[in-house]
Amino acid sequence: MVGKVAERREARTAEIVEAAWKLAAVDGIGGFSLHGLAREVGIRQPSLYEYFDSKLALYDAMFLDGNRRLLTRLEGLDLPDDPRRAVKLLMREFVAFATEDIARQQLLFARAIPGFEPSPEAYAPAVAVLERSVELLKTAGIRAQGDVDCFTAMVGGVIAAQNSNEPGGNRWVRQLDRLIDLYLDHLPRRSR
Amino acid sequence: MVGKVAERREARTAEIVEAAWKLAAVDGIGGFSLHGLAREVGIRQPSLYEYFDSKLALYDAMFLDGNRRLLTRLEGLDLPDDPRRAVKLLMREFVAFATEDIARQQLLFARAIPGFEPSPEAYAPAVAVLERSVELLKTAGIRAQGDVDCFTAMVGGVIAAQNSNEPGGNRWVRQLDRLIDLYLDHLPRRSR
DNA sequence: GTCTATACATCGATAGAC
């Protein structure tokens, strides 16, 4: 039995993390304060320490939460059998995830907080996401490490260009499908 | 006549900017303090305001300095007549510039300082760099806006992947040449 | 578990003497 106390506490923790994402979207991932966060959830700043030992611990919880959400979304996809269509669908979802919340993208993929290193537990879902993607890429013909690196650089580049040059737009995102075709058609032949 | 006073002052300003880059490389582009910067050049923090009206003004000077250095380096290249080889040489230099100093890359290309907008004067050299690159890409067959966007996403992706996953290494950078070949060979055909 | 109060540090910026 879990206990109603622990359950309530967990729900409150999740609520705080949720509010933190909201503030981070406005002030930047490193720009929101614990004072503001506490206000957002209706308590005072010192009370946050009942839930998190430090701001870095909060970042760790956010990192875990973000990666879990990503994993859930990707696992919820009904991938077609055709590898090419499956890769496109998966990457489209990944890029959508990374461009719809810049602060989240900065914490999860851009090491934007100096001194923050995710704990192994928080990192686990990220590993699962990566492994799943690599597996799928293999079925589509991208097998060599160098080919995978090229592919991840391309996808990351689309995200970075979109987020830093035209946040919320789709000028770069809409190039994703043709770039995937380009890579699947001609990248493996060029390996060595 | 310029005047020795103004000359001395300009040299001092350049010295401060130089020291700022040094600190930014250690503490991050947003992480160094004016106190530390002043110490680095042997004066006290308030004395910096003789040279810069605010920290944002300092960032503007750094932005200008960084873009000038980039422009100088690219203009110093002896580009071959062959468009493909010229593009490779130019991009190699650009990527080297962006991966050898992460803090600089963050200020110049990643909008990493909330609230900082470069002044038109500081932005001018950046425009020159971009125009030059686009011109060269045209001679190599990349003409449509969508093709240029794909290309910039790829180059930016190589830089981002290298800087955030393996700072100082070359795991992604070494893929640049084959990626350029891939794009020049097969990208234009896919436009619409 | 939440509060008030406060410690403690850092930082950007200003005032005014020299």
Added chain:
DNA sequence: GTCTATCGATGTATAGAC
């Protein structure tokens, strides 16, 4: 042009009452 002194704001974290 550089200094000392200080302001004012912000931010993380802790102590202790309730």
